[in-house]
Amino acid sequence: MESKKGKIIVIVAPSGAGKSTLIERLKKDFPGLSESISCTTRPVRNGETNGVEYNFITKEEFEKRIDENDFIEWALVHGNYYGTSKSFVESGLSTGVSLLFDLDVQGCDSFKNHYGSEAVVIFIEPPSIEELEKRLLSRGTESTATIKLRIENAKNELGRKSDFDYAVLNDDLEKAYCELKEIVQSITER
Numbered sequence: 145m146e147s148k149k150g151k152i153i154v155i156v157a158p159s160g161a162g163k164s165t166l167i168e169r170l171k172k173d174f175p176g177l178s179e180s181i182s183c184t185t186r187p188v189r190n191g192e193t194n195g196v197e198y199n200f201i202t203k204e205e206f207e208k209r210i211d212e213n214d215f216i217e218w219a220l221v222h223g224n225y226y227g228t229s230k231s232f233v234e235s236g237l238s239t240g241v242s243l244l245f246d247l248d249v250q251g252c253d254s255f256k257n258h259y260g261s262e263a264v265v266i267f268i269e270p271p272s273i274e275e276l277e278k279r280l281l282s283r284g285t286e287s288t289a290t291i292k293l294r295i296e297n298a299k300n301e302l303g304r305k306s307d308f309d310y311a312v313l314n315d316d317l318e319k320a321y322c323e324l325k326e327i328v329q330s331i332t333e334r
Contacts, residue, residue, distance in 0.1 A: 151242040151331055152233070152259055153177070156252045157268035158298030160279035162314040166268060167246055169321055170328060177244045177332075178236055183209070186224035189285055217247070217254030222293055226251065242332050249301050252308065264331050265308040266324065271315035273299060 155170075157163035171179060183199045185206050194200045201209075206225045210218060218227030228245065236243045247255065255263040270276040276298055280291045305311045310327050314320040 148240045150237040150240050151334070152237070152245065152255065152263040153242065153328060153331055154245040154247050154252055154255055154263055154265040155268060156247055156249060156265055156301075156308065157314075158270060158276060158301045159294040160276045160283070160298070161268045161270040162279075162317065162320065163246060163268045165317065166312075166314070166321055166324055167244065170244065170324065173325060174242075174244075174328060174332065176242060177328075178241045179244045180228055180232060180246070182226050182228050182246075183215075184224055184226045186222075186226070216258055217251045219248060219250035219254075221248050221250065222290065222297070228255075249304055264310075266310040266312060266327055267305045267308040268320070268324075269302065269305055269311055269313045270298070271313065273302075 155163055155167055171177060181199055183201050183206060185203045188200050209215060215227035216230045216233050218225060252265050277295055280294055312320050312323050
């Protein structure tokens with residue numbers, strides 16, 4: 145009997161669009177989804193644990209792994225490296241596990257280039273740039289310069305929303321989550 149191949153579900157959004165909140169809810173409602181833990185050179189934030197939110201590694205280690213072709217995708221975003229391990233993806237897919245990825249636009253492009261239609265990408269759209277900036281400021285975790293950079297990146301990312309398989313407007317968390325949940329349910333049942 146042939147075993148069912150896992151699914152690749154990618155969630156992408158500008159910083160502050162509510163992606164993390166929505167993903168946390170998805171993980172509770174879909175315990176069979178296995179979330180990818182990316183590698184990053186970004187500093188650890190308060191409350192984060194290595195190996196839980198990210199695998200935090202040095203810039204030198206990351207660049208060594210790039211040279212060894214160890215990442216399915218990697219990107220330099222907001223001055224830090226982020227990447228997804230090939231072995232994690234291949235292992236999950238081959239054992240029938242559906243994988244959930246939290247990627248930026250560059251990472252989505254890499255996944256689409258490598259996996260084509262096997263990678264289903266859902267874009268989370270903020271209600272407005274003004275609301276996005278308000279959310280980023282309320283976090284209190286980044287400098288004004290970093291927030292300015294994230295807002296400029298968000299404008300570019302919003303211009304790409306129609307490039308992805310689905311778009312969910314997060315102007316109301318409950319409504320956005322219900323829409324996202326329906327999309328993920330349809331993907332996992334295919």
